[in-house]
Amino acid sequence: MTDLKAKSELPQQDPGELRDLTELALKHARQLKNSAAEVRASSHQGLSVNVRKGEVETLEFTRDRGISVTVYRGRCKGSASSGDLRSDSITDCIERATDIARYTQEDRCNGLADAELMATEFHELDLWHPVDVDAQSAIQRAQEIEAAALATDSRISNSEGASLSLGQGQSVYANSHGFSGTHGGTRYGQSCAVIAGEGGAMQRDYWYDSKRVFEELDDAAVTGRTAAERTVARLGAKQVKTCQAPVLFTPDVARSILAHFIGAVSGGALYRKASFLQDSLGQRLFPESIRLQELPFLIRGPASADFDSEGVATRERDIVHEGVLLNYVLNSYAARKLGMRTTGNAGGVRNLRLPAGQHSQAELIADMGRGLVVNEVMGQGVSIVTGDYSRGAAGFWVENGEIQFPVQEVTIAGNLRDMLQNIVGVGSDLDDRSAIQTGSIVIDNLTIAGA
Numbered sequence: 001m002t003d004l005k006a007k008s009e010l011p012q013q014d015p016g017e018l019r020d021l022t023e024l025a026l027k028h029a030r031q032l033k034n035s036a037a038e039v040r041a042s043s044h045q046g047l048s049v050n051v052r053k054g055e056v057e058t059l060e061f062t063r064d065r066g067i068s069v070t071v072y073r074g075r076c077k078g079s080a081s082s083g084d085l086r087s088d089s090i091t092d093c094i095e096r097a098t099d100i101a102r103y104t105q106e107d108r109c110n111g112l113a114d115a116e117l118m119a120t121e122f123h124e125l126d127l128w129h130p131v132d133v134d135a136q137s138a139i140q141r142a143q144e145i146e147a148a149a150l151a152t153d154s155r156i157s158n159s160e161g162a163s164l165s166l167g168q169g170q171s172v173y174a175n176s177h178g179f180s181g182t183h184g185g186t187r188y189g190q191s192c193a194v195i196a197g198e199g200g201a202m203q204r205d206y207w208y209d210s211k212r213v214f215e216e217l218d219d220a221a222v223t224g225r226t227a228a229e230r231t232v233a234r235l236g237a238k239q240v241k242t243c244q245a246p247v248l249f250t251p252d253v254a255r256s257i258l259a260h261f262i263g264a265v266s267g268g269a270l271y272r273k274a275s276f277l278q279d280s281l282g283q284r285l286f287p288e289s290i291r292l293q294e295l296p297f298l299i300r301g302p303a304s305a306d307f308d309s310e311g312v313a314t315r316e317r318d319i320v321h322e323g324v325l326l327n328y329v330l331n332s333y334a335a336r337k338l339g340m341r342t343t344g345n346a347g348g349v350r351n352l353r354l355p356a357g358q359h360s361q362a363e364l365i366a367d368m369g370r371g372l373v374v375n376e377v378m379g380q381g382v383s384i385v386t387g388d389y390s391r392g393a394a395g396f397w398v399e400n401g402e403i404q405f406p407v408q409e410v411t412i413a414g415n416l417r418d419m420l421q422n423i424v425g426v427g428s429d430l431d432d433r434s435a436i437q438t439g440s441i442v443i444d445n446l447t448i449a450g451a
Helices: 015-031 087-103 135-150 220-233 251-264 267-271 332-338 361-368 416-421
Strands: 036-052 055-073 076-082 156-175 180-198 201-211 243-249 292-294 317-321 371-378 388-399 402-415 423-426 441-449
Touching (some): 055 087, 135 180
Parallel strands (some): 243 371
Antiparallel strands (some): 036 055, 180 201
16 A cells, blocks of 8 residues: 655644634624524645556645634524634624624524523544645556456456545534534545447446545555446346346445435425425334444444534434434424424434345345346436436346346336335445445335346
8 A cells, every 4th residue: 555655735724813803703693683593614634646658647635714604683594604813704704694684584484493402512533634645655556446447357458547535624613603613634535437449349447445444445545446446347238128127226326326315304304395204203214123323423424423513412312213214304494384393414324324234245245046146227207396206227147146246227216215125135335435325225126127
């Protein structure tokens, strides 16, 4: 593994300085006779590099700083933001937000989250693992990833490139309840995409990794080889005849099914009455074996946090237990619209996890007998309003419990309500690289439209 050499290209903003800026903003908001205010100040720095065929295509250093403010005059709201953290710019930002609030329409659901819901306990989440930026080492690592992919198989005929990204950031959220909280973290990622050719046919695929700790990233050669192996495996792909059959979604695709579900039980869709899961609390939406947990305190978790973007304390909870929907996903505004209480989800879910099953992906394929393994979906044919689901797909056809050949140019279709009910298997291959974490998911009785 390539080491990053120490070189402090971009000094990190001191969290104490960010906290002072939020206090300045809140003080000025009070002086302008606003009834309440909330402020977020943030600083982020990073490096990203993209190489293709061994040559550097892009090399980008970033340093972003900013402040966003929201003020309330009664139930009238005004917001403004600035990338300038000088004190006079911050006071000007507060004044602009105040001007907006004076002229906006009152909304009874506006306002800060309730004071008693603010976070008071702060866990050691181990999210901060900075590595000093060294451009040459980053370039070398991206080149190693791509070189490993190109050397894997003679049928790899071209490259779309390899990338490495390194980022670290701090933010402070504060409001006029007296709450102030700091959140910081590092994030490292690498990826590669290549093209394979055989007999005039071409296929493309990719692979990636993402971690909080640089040293925990897969070795460069592993990411490159995996991208190449996935690409070569798609050569000779063809359509299958239209049928109904079980579909296994690999973990990196399966999370999209859970994302559609979360979208349907989130506040915006619910209070607008634009969800196929309207008024579904207490209903069994999944098989009895399914549990969906929110785990905001995972050590080094991709979405771990002690509080949401309104300062509300996060908590471990089951959103689904024994297949029954127990909780919606709400911020304070949506909760008021629905006559409910915020669930601490301003800014999204915090490490939503479908616990790993008992069977490997290979065992699920064997149990499936006949069907489709999907490792890529395309298109936007999903309606949260009706639950209708129709997306282009690629993957592998299974007969007699074994993969037979790669598949392309098919469409998988169904209704999300039925799809959730028809989950018949969850794999042990849990993918924890994103805020939604799951293993493979097998859904029975989907329509596969092909030749």
